[in-house]
Amino acid sequence: MPPLLLEICVDDPAGIAAAIAGGADRLELCSALELGGLTPSAALLGHAVRSGCLVHAMIRPRAGGFVLGQGEEALMVEEIRLALGQGAAGVVIGALRPDRTLDRDALARFRDAAGEATLVLHRAIDLTPDPVAAVGEAAALGYDKILSSGGAPTAVQGMATLAAMVAAAGTRISIIAGSGVTPGNVGQLVAGTGVREVHGSASMSGPDPDAAAVRLGFASGPRRATNHGIVAGLRAALAGGTA
Numbered sequence: 001m002p003p004l005l006l007e008i009c010v011d012d013p014a015g016i017a018a019a020i021a022g023g024a025d026r027l028e029l030c031s032a033l034e035l036g037g038l039t040p041s042a043a044l045l046g047h048a049v050r051s052g053c054l055v056h057a058m059i060r061p062r063a064g065g066f067v068l069g070q071g072e073e074a075l076m077v078e079e080i081r082l083a084l085g086q087g088a089a090g091v092v093i094g095a096l097r098p099d100r101t102l103d104r105d106a107l108a109r110f111r112d113a114a115g116e117a118t119l120v121l122h123r124a125i126d127l128t129p130d131p132v133a134a135v136g137e138a139a140a141l142g143y144d145k146i147l148s149s150g151g152a153p154t155a156v157q158g159m160a161t162l163a164a165m166v167a168a169a170g171t172r173i174s175i176i177a178g179s180g181v182t183p184g185n186v187g188q189l190v191a192g193t194g195v196r197e198v199h200g201s202a203s204m205s206g207p208d209p210d211a212a213a214v215r216l217g218f219a220s221g222p223r224r225a226t227n228h229g230i231v232a233g234l235r236a237a238l239a240g241g242t243a
Contacts, residue, residue, distance in 0.1 A: 022231020
C-alpha cells in the first residue's frame with residue numbers, strides 16, 4: 001500500500017517555507033486562499049518550483065462558481081501550459097455546466113493541454129449532484145486525482161461520501177480528502193474513508209488588517225498563515241500510526 005501523502009495549500013513565500021519545514025510532501029500553490037484559491041503568479045510559481053518540493057498549481061482565473069464564462073476556457077488552457085512550462089508537476093482545475101454536472105468538454109481540453117502531467121479535479125466536484133458518479137466521469141477523462149470534501153463543508157462531515165468515492169475510484173484515480181483537515185481528525189478521516197492523500201491549509205489566523213486598508217476595500221479581514229507546527233502535527237499523525 002502506498003504511504004500516506006500530505007499536501008499543503010499555500011499562497012505566499014512564507015507559506016511555502018512553513019509547509020516544507022513542517023514536512024509537506026506536495027504543495028498546492030494558489031493565490032488568494034481566502035477566495036478558495038486562484039491561479040498563482042508566475043514569480044510565485046517559480047519560487048515554489050525552486051524550493052524542490054513537488055508543486056501542483058491551481059488554475060482558476062477568478063473567484064465565484066465554476067461555470068466558465070466567455071474566454072475563460074481558452075485562458076485556463078494557456079495557464080495550464082504556462083504553469084507546466086515553469087516546472088509545475090501538475091495542475092488543479094475544474095469546470096461545471098449550469099446544471100452543476102461536470103463540464104466534460106472543457107475538462108477534456110484541459111487534459112489535452114496538460115499532456116502527461118498530473119491533472120487534479122478540484123472541489124468543483126463537491127457542487128455536483130452526485131460526487132460519487134462524477135468520480136467515474138473524471139477517471140474516464142484521464143484525470144489522475146480528485147480533491148474533495150465529499151460534498152460537505154468539511155471532509156469529516158463528508159466521510160461517508162468520501163468512502164464511497166474511494167470505492168468508486170478503485171485504482172483508476174486517487175481521492176484526496178480536503179477541507180477542515182487537522183492533526184486531531186486526520187487519523188479518523190483516513191481510517192474512515194480509505195484515502196491515501198490528504199490536503200489542508202494548516203493555517204492560523206493572522207493579525208487584523210490595517211483599518212485604512214479595510215476602509216478602502218483592500219482587505220476584508222485577517223489573512224490566514226500557514227503554520228509549520230500544524231503541518232508537522234499532520235505529518236506526525238500520518239506517520240505515527242494514528243492514520
